[in-house]
Amino acid sequence: MLKKTAGFSAVLRNKKREVLFQTKHKIGVNSFTRARKLGFDKIMTMMIKKSNKSLQNSINDTQLTLGEDVTITNSAYTQARAKLNYTAFKEFAEIARDMFYEDGEYETYKGFRILAIDGSVTTLPNTADVKKEFNPMKVKCQIKDFAKDVSQARVSCLFDVLNNIAIDSSITNKNKSEDNDLIAYDERTLALQHLYDCTLDDLTIMDRGYPSFEMFAAVHNNTNILCRLRKNIFSKAKSLFDAHSEKKDVILEINAPKYLKDELRENGIPTKMKIRFIQVILDNGTVEVLCTNVLDNERLKTSDFKELYALRWGIETILPQEKQTTFSKSLFLKS
Secondary structure, eight states: OHHHHHHHHHHHHTTTOOOOHHHHHHHHHTTTOOOSSSSHHHHHHHHHHOEEEOOOHHHHHHHHHHOHHHHOHHHHHHHHHHBOOHHHHHHHHHHHHHHHTTTOOOBBBBEEEEEEEEEEEEOOOOOOOHHHHOOEEEEOSGGGGEEEEEEEEEEEEEEETTTTEEEEEEEEEOOTTTTTOOOOOOOOHHHHHHHTOOOTTEEEEOTSOOHHHHHHHHHHTTOOEEEEOTTOOOOOGGGGGGGTTOOOEEEEEEEOHHHHHHHHHHHOOOOOEEEEEEEOOOTTEEEEEEESOOOOTTTOGGGHHHHHHTHHHHHHHHHHHHHHTSSGGGGSSSO
């Protein structure tokens, strides 16, 4: 892993110095065209380093590390930051991800790369620029003067829980508004977008807000999923929620909802699908039912699923960390 990390650092360090990369990811044709205290390379380095210290102290630390005896003010940093497009960091993340897997040396479970999808909602600074991309939610209060708008975003992530690396992530608008045509994204829609990056060598684990016939139809013959089930869907499997059920692992044929059948036929997807349901009893006695399109009992045995679902905890811990660092007030700068 240390060898891989060193490789990432070298490639990314050289990448951000490339003229083509800088031209592609700067905002404005004239940005970063002259030699200044804060060029493209340095401003990107400072943003990647991130710190819990005050902005000015972080800037000073970077200058000391670089051995440069030049004072850079908060205002100068903010103005330079505004010239850098977020797409530079997106490309960095994609390069690092692809490099990590290219040698084939990474952790798997019975040949599967174990991924997890989860989402969350985060509050954003209530500025005019933010409101152009993220519709605010109207927060009501009995005292009229305390009612306010709160800008929110829906965050979603596809995460490799065995190798601790994000495969794909998104920050999107959450709320609908009659004042504009911004799309309001739900968790399932974002999950389906993540699954485009998955193959038959992947098994993606999701919580009980995600499973539906549409979800299983969307990944038909493309990749594998494992979801925790709610009691109010796939009624044929309801008996497995009884701890005394004779069947602990069963494959059932599930029919598509009527409203979905025509669309499925048009796309050549079956309107009936075999889904495997597995009863898992947790250490505290709670009964959970999981569903998957991995039907082969030799590839994944009944006894594997309790351990598999527990692996999902990796994304439960990473999302709060990402929200704390990525959406901290220090990220949003105003001059």
